[in-house]
Amino acid sequence: MEIGGIQKLTLIDYPGKVACTVFLCGCNFRCPWCYSKELVLPEEIKKQPKISEKEFFDFLKERKGLLEGVVICGGEPTINKALPEFCEKIKKLGFLIKLDTNGSNPKMLKSLTSLPRSGSSLIDYVAMDVKLPKEKYSYSVGVKIDVKKIEESINILKQGKIDYEFRTTIVPTVLDKEDIIEIAKWIKGAKRYYLQNFRAEKTINPKFEKIKPYPDKYLLEIQKTISPSFEICEIR
Numbered sequence: 001m002e003i004g005g006i007q008k009l010t011l012i013d014y015p016g017k018v019a020c021t022v023f024l025c026g027c028n029f030r031c032p033w034c035y036s037k038e039l040v041l042p043e044e045i046k047k048q049p050k051i052s053e054k055e056f057f058d059f060l061k062e063r064k065g066l067l068e069g070v071v072i073c074g075g076e077p078t079i080n081k082a083l084p085e086f087c088e089k090i091k092k093l094g095f096l097i098k099l100d101t102n103g104s105n106p107k108m109l110k111s112l113t114s115l116p117r118s119g120s121s122l123i124d125y126v127a128m129d130v131k132l133p134k135e136k137y138s139y140s141v142g143v144k145i146d147v148k149k150i151e152e153s154i155n156i157l158k159q160g161k162i163d164y165e166f167r168t169t170i171v172p173t174v175l176d177k178e179d180i181i182e183i184a185k186w187i188k189g190a191k192r193y194y195l196q197n198f199r200a201e202k203t204i205n206p207k208f209e210k211i212k213p214y215p216d217k218y219l220l221e222i223q224k225t226i227s228p229s230f231e232i233c234e235i236r
């Protein structure tokens, strides 16, 4: 498990909680619009200073009683086989855990969200990216993926055993209103769905740095169309 960084305080990344974020290195996708190449591309990961697990847990021990939760983010955290043990150690210190995931590892998601005998799951909240409509998935995230796994993760979360949200970054040239309507049909009935506007930052494929985000009005129009399918549907 390689830790690429810690954000010591966030008031926005864990809904309703005061939290910190830990960034794990490595990802199995290569979304061309990704802003986190230093956590995704092996040649960039190598250049980054790392934080040891000891440093991270020492930091958490100091924040007991001050922070409520830990956001585990990437890269893609679920590619780490040791993730359950990592979560267990965080939970033992008394923190809630939110996991950010691309949904490609339903097996891991299922084990993290299942309730062991002690009666609580290893994680408390999941934010899953639903990046594209089902038909477009396997050729747009930069690698060949099995879209059935994404669907399996969607279904695990929709069972509602733990709190969750789906979210989509609306990248112009990749997604338009019709695509978001397709995604909305796919995940219909979900508790929360958030639409995020694209930010043209240091992307994996530099061509995306020149793409202008959609105007807010366009996102509002999409939100208005799809919101009857969800309990909560908002723009972030």
Ligand code: SF4
Pocket: 027, 028, 029, 030, 031, 033, 034, 035, 036, 040, 074, 075, 076, 102
């Ligand atoms: S956007 Fe997320 S899933 Fe895609 S490459 Fe970046 S970290 Fe991985």
